[in-house]
Amino acid sequence: MQFYSLNKKSKSVNFKDATINGQAPDKGLYFPENIAQLKKEWIGNIENISNEEIAFDVIKPYVGNAINENDLFSIVKETINFDIPLVKVTNNISALELYHGPTLAFKDIGARFMSRCLGYFVKDGNKKVTVLVATSGDTGGAVANGFYNVEGVDVVILYPSRKVSSVQEKQLTTLGKNIHALEVAGNFDDCQQMVKAAFMDENLTKKLFLTSANSINVARWLPQQFYYFFAYKQWQEKNNAPIISVPSGNFGNICAGLLANASGLPVKHFIAACNANDVVPQYFATQNYNVKNAVATISNAMDVGNPSNFVRIMEIFQQQFLQLKNKVSSVSISDAITRETLLTVFNEQKYLCDPHGAVAYKALQDYLQNNPNEKGMFLETAHPVKFYDVVEPIINEPVAIPESIKEQLLLEKKSTKINVGADELKAFLMQL
Ligand SMILES: *Cc1c(COP(=O)(O)O)cnc(C)c1O
16 A cells, blocks of 8 residues: 655655655655455454454555565564453443553554564665654653564664653663663753754764654554454444543544544544643634643643644544544543542542543543443553552552563663763764
């Protein structure tokens, strides 16, 4: 399949080039020429299809011939080799737990798929690739873990010193080998500026083949469809399709769900649950799309003032606002209500949400109150321990650390401290 740029000024490319480029030369996001259609019988029989086969069937039309089938099947299998359970929380609300991967966040799925695809393409062209990312916390860990030991790929991660949680920092800094963690004496914006400057520096791009692993890459976006299908496979009432509430920041996750739905997956309605960063909820209310500066909240992975993937959502709905509004609603939940929800669900249902999941839970609960015949699920996008500094004071007790990360937390941090500035980063990259 070919992918075109949403800015319509660059030429269409296949999956391989879309993955390697990340963004089209005209700075547009890539979008598939066709939306794959899954047969009704396939959907009707989904309970009898293995997760690996589901994922393979969903992604194959997009990858086309860029990866041979056996290799694609292995990539898919490794991407999803952990549980993605749908857990009942109340009579009408379930949680789709996306946090059982290696870095305890849903970003593992996109990062694992992308890293393996890129590794495959690099092997092909015997060219070494350097992946450069700035992270405010979650992305860096998933990318580091996904690319760890992938041959032919070096990863350089910039993170703001003392501004990520200690769990997140360990996930970035303890791997070593092809993963380099740069601890920047500045904030997240400084890190992003340095990365941008590196991409514009011709001396650097002559020496290194630089690419980014940010969330607009098609190889991170498209595999996020997988777990919407796994959710439906586990959904008990196949004759009453679910309402799905997605904690949203850059809108990549919900955009993948909408693509799955456009491919034939039964979903009655989607809720884009936002924190105080309410550009999209305001758009739904007023039809005016006004980009803002991000404000800091307790669900900080959703602190986005200009959600990149929203243009893809508009494209799925062919720019028709009324059709969009029929399928999707969007609400903004304050930090105070998020805290209250997290505590109530913990006390009454004995279920511990992370702050992002709590935003989606509340949005779903409100929706179901107005639509009492429906049932729904919210996506639990991270394990609460990743945000223990927020969660523990709310519930007033410690969050148990999952066995899978205990060892990593004991490892020694290995980072290179650097100051803010394009030259600092360049000096590091030139000696790689
Ligand atoms: C990144 C992230 C989100 C937001 O996902 P988008 O695809 O950017 O909308 C939500 N929750 C957690 C825990 C995240 O890390």
